[in-house]
Amino acid sequence: MSPEVNRVNHFKANLIRIVIPACAVVSALLLGAVMLGTLGANPLSGYVTMFSAAFGNLEGLANTAVKSIPLLLVGIGICIAFRSSVINIGGEGQMVVGALLASVTALAAPDLPSVVFIPLVLTVGFAGGAVWGAIPGALKAYFNVSEILSTIMLNIVAVQIMNFMLRGPMIDPEEVARGTRIPQTARLPENTDLPMLLDGLRVHLGFLIALLAAVAVWVLLWRTALGFRLRSVGLSRDAARYAGIPVKRSIITALAFSGAMAGLAGAILVFGSESHRMVTDGSSTGFTGSAGFNGIVVALFAGLHPLWSIPSALLFGGMLVGANALQRALQVPSALIIALNGLIVVFVVSSEYFRQRVQRGREVAQTLDEPAAGVAAGADPQLERVVE
Amino acid sequence: MTVEAVFPVLEMRGIGKRFPGVIANENVDFDLRKGEVHTLLGENGAGKSTLMKILYGLYRPDAGELRLNGRPVRLSSPSDAIAHGICMIHQHFMLVPSLTVAENVALGLRSTRGPLTDLRHVARRIGELSDAFGLQVDPFADVWQLAVGERQRVEIIKALYRDASILILDEPTAVLTPREVDDLFETFRRMARQGRSLIFISHKLHEVLTLSDRITVLRNGRVTGETDPCNTSREELARMMVGRDVNLAPEKPAATVCEARLQIENLVVAGDRGTDAVCDVNLAVCGGEVLGLAGVSGNGQRELAEAVCGLRKPKSGVIRVDGQPVAPGNPKAVRKAGLAYVPEERMRDGAIGDFNIMENLLLLDHGEKRFCRNGFLRFGRIFKHCRKLVRAYAVKTPTLETPAKNLSGGNIQKLILARELSGNPKVLIAAQPTRGVDIGAAEYIHARLARQRTGGTATLVISEDLDEIFALADRIAVMCQGRLMGIVDRHEATRERIGLMMAGVDPDSPSKDYCPVSESTSR
Structure with missing residues (x-):
């Protein structure tokens, strides 16, 4: 496998690592929005308030x-x-x-x-x-x-x-x-x-x-x-x-x-x-x-x-x-945030299942690209190329 | 052959199955006639198990069709397959240990008495089947009490009870003594004579030649040939499996025996159940010698190896390396003394699946000065060292950063061998060194062990595969129920003699006869 392919794979793996938890957070926030709504607050302005207070200045x-x-x-x-x-x-x-x-x-x-x-x-x-x-x-x-x-x-x-x-x-x-x-x-x-x-x-x-x-x-x-x-x-x-x-x-x-x-x-x-x-x-x-x-x-x-x-x-x-x-x-009671925290945990921990599944699929595909079985053993020149 | 016998009960035509990035089966044709034993031969990863999983309803093929008795069928689950009379005898038995034989057989079947169990009826039927096929088993025994051979008989009875017309036998001989294998084959022949069709999966070439009516060889997911035992030889079958000539019996120079490097004196080791798994064993292995330890699995070999390697604390006895006693139950001290161990459970003890190649090679030596300065790992040197090892031991891997779990069994074994032998050990214990490994890698591993022998290492090879023992060993020791039955020189050993010793009979002194029944079977 060439170094470029490797780097691309590495990058993809990192991407998956970010994208999947991010999706989980977004899902949790959506569910939190429903909770905000039932409490009579505007979810959008609620989140804007939260975000700007924490990261806005x-x-x-x-x-x-x-x-x-x-x-x-x-x-x-x-x-x-x-x-x-x-x-x-x-x-x-x-x-x-x-x-x-x-x-x-x-x-x-x-x-x-x-x-x-x-x-x-x-x-x-x-x-x-x-x-x-x-x-x-x-x-x-x-x-x-x-x-x-x-x-x-x-x-x-x-x-x-x-x-x-x-x-x-x-x-x-x-x-x-x-x-x-x-x-x-x-x-x-x-x-x-x-x-x-x-x-x-x-x-x-x-x-x-x-x-x-x-x-x-x-x-x-x-x-x-x-x-x-x-x-x-x-x-x-x-x-x-x-x-x-x-x-x-x-x-x-x-x-x-x-x-x-x-x-x-x-x-x-x-x-x-x-x-x-x-x-x-x-x-x-x-x-x-x-x-x-x-x-x-x-x-x-x-x-x-x-x-x-x-x-x-x-x-x-x-x-x-x-x-x-x-x-x-x-x-809004700040207990809502504790609930939101909890939601994020539940979503993130469950998303781990998807991450592992995606990763396993990728790893299997990568390994099997290199047929390993049945080829003659003994020190072979091919290996040098593979290892480099 | 009669017309009926030629009529195929099962036809698989043009079967194709792909997994992401790999072709497991491509255009595979396979057919099974009524009353025949048809062997499916191939290395690990050749596509045998994929094909059988398709037949058993576990996988759906991407291409091709499956016909039973001439009619196309779709099998989408094992229960579908069982309903069509297809049964699989797995390598790892699918029995509930705490239930009796009859209960296990009845499991999942409808009772004749509605909601009440009908175990007496089941037991009677089991009795009939045992008589008809020579499968002795007590229907009311608890399964956990049974020996491996008996458990297998239960599995077969389960299939017969369900009146299976097609039986898939996945490496059924792996856990049996040669004598038991003979009996089992007799049973298989009776079943075939009755009109049942058997698919036999194995990689033991002499067994394949004894039992089969026909042989289909798979390599890299494709059929490389179909033949029958009269028209082929072991060499030809091996060539069809591997795709090149295979050296089945490596030449080796005569042993240059010096003094004993590994001495085991009066070793007693407790097994997992608390009973003595190894009783008073004395062994000595000399430098430049390979001692093969044969025996049916579960007769104390594993406990012996673990005790010698410090993983299990012996109850009593002394282990010496080069005459020096080693601290018992201390793997680190044992390693320091110059002992290396290729463990039986490769993925549990030998390698860490989530670690990459480099980390796995580093497991032993990471604390050494050349790889570690002030507690920090010296990756430049480590990388160089690992690259050298990977090359020297022909480990096939895309990179050093590949997780070990992505390698094939053979490559993982080479990886472990590279790590264990890189320190040039005084004593090497190799347990089942080639089990589940493809022929190419097995050949390489045998050559490596032979080279180590020439280099003066004392090697103890523990194996259930007599072919392997005969190919490697200078002397053969046999264990049965925790005791050493005896040690035979390779030149005086015959398969029959070793087989008898494995079963607990000492051909030299019949008075000894069956070795004492251990508590594991009597309780």
Whole structure:
């Protein structure tokens, strides 16, 4: 097969990758339009409001970027886990633990210059998430505990610890003095505030970190020996074991990395927030805003590819921004957006079936173009041409 | 031959079937007379199974017509085919293990007692059929308790019970001992004498020559010849299948035996059900020697190989490579010790279908310094290395980025061989190295194994194919029910003797007779 044909095929494969999920999103939006209509709003103007609020101006784009940070970080963590064939539903808990430990560090440490302080607290967040991810990893590797169950359970544990800490030992003394008792920490040291990237826009350093992390995860998965081992284990535990790859250790590593990304997301959520505190509202997703779950959607929508996760996270981040605008402009409950999110997930996940079918058809056609059976074996000159 | 015998019960004329980018069948003519065994011979991918799937109603042909007893028919589903008296005995049996034989036979049929089952009636009929065709089977036994040969008899009884006039037999001998094969062929002949017509699919040439009345050979979706056993030979059939001369018995120099490189001492391995699948086996393979391990499938060969390769932790026993004991149950340590393994389950253990050629070649060596610096893979070197391997082992692939699942069985096996042999192993375990592989690739793989032998590797070839064992081995060991029945020198071995040993009879010491019945069949 000539390189040109190859390139064209590659291009077509990428095209399919975009077109099919795009169709799914459009279908979901159409169904959402029906819902908007039954609520008495004009669907078209609703969508226009949403879109322009999220992507229509610089301010909106900045908001979208900020909203997409935790989604992207959790999403790329999910890419690592799912590519290694471990299902991490524990993004929520890993975010919480990362954020808590980072906040504790920020409150307890002496005042350091930002250049040192920011990397320190973010690293602590990263490590906290890694530990919270490694626990279900070890349980799975050594005791064969389903990681789906253990990660979900650890979410609840983490949230309860957070509620206790933010209401008890870590609560802002002012809240106690005023008697309002909102579960939040005191204002964290100014030197831990994530700096803004651009003047006048709210987008902060966390966005850049998330983008770099996405690239780093891509490098990890496709350019390092470790990533190679993780992907082997993900695709075939039997073949990996047979090749002498440590399967158990790989499972723990995958979940630890996956949790670390979520932990980093949690820390950035704290230090990039406008209030510069860790805040919750007492509900289970009060701190994360469900980013630990929505990150899974982001990753699935991106076909578990860390770089495709960037546009995917921006899309879902934009929907969150748009939802707020929609609520303000049309008095539509923002729960509609949650429903719309759900619709997109259902459509995208089902569209995967069509994508695989199209791809399988193409692959079969490609392979069978080269008749492989029955030709004389032995080193033959034909092969050189084929391989070049 | 009588006029009736010549009358074709089935005619397939000008059958064509295309899949995107490939012609599976083109202008294929095939006919079946009443009371004959007609063999369909061809390599994997030659179009045999496509043709049979058309006959069984699983595929619709793009061109051509199908006539049964002279009348054109359209078969759009297997139930259509069964209604027309066509039954298929699949290579992988389609039985429900937790049901009894009678229940399996009755499955899907209308009961004579309305909504109530009529198993007693079914059992009686099964009894009659077993007597008539020499198919001994207990109608009330649970299927999971039955040995492979018995399960096959159940499948055949199922077809006879439905009064099939045309039986498609898809590689029915693959799982049987030579003795069982003889019995099975006798059954087939009885069925043919009764006026049933049999389509026999096989690639074992001597079986084809023994059983068939006629032979049709397919290659690349086309019929390359029709002949009968009296007018042909193995060599000619192989030539028709492959399209060129095939070397069926490669010449090999005498073994240059040195000391034992692989030693297995008092090995006991538990099987999947918890009973001992390998009981106290002692084996030694010398450098420059090929030891063939024969046996009917499921007699402990797989567990033995997995234990030696560290995939299964043995209950007791020692495995040594070059005299050094290897850590049990640790595939990495075993590989470090210099052992390579070509696994039986090629697509499960040997290769990752979604990985491309390069990634599959990298599975073992990706951590080595030459391919990995500071944790980063060195793709320049890896690419060069893989390109060299692909060329050296004649793996046919469009690019190194092609996913392994798109390759044919033979090419995947060559790919695995390339990876396993590239480290020049001290010991090589090859399990079913050519099963499901086309003749061309099989020939190449055999030549490669022979070259490795010359290079001083100790090779253990595990195979259910006696032809393969006889072609490759210097000594032949036979396993039955987890025990080693004995080791015979290639020159003193005969098919009959090995066959008897496979069935558990030691011709040298009849006192030993049948090997102890393991729990798998008695429970």
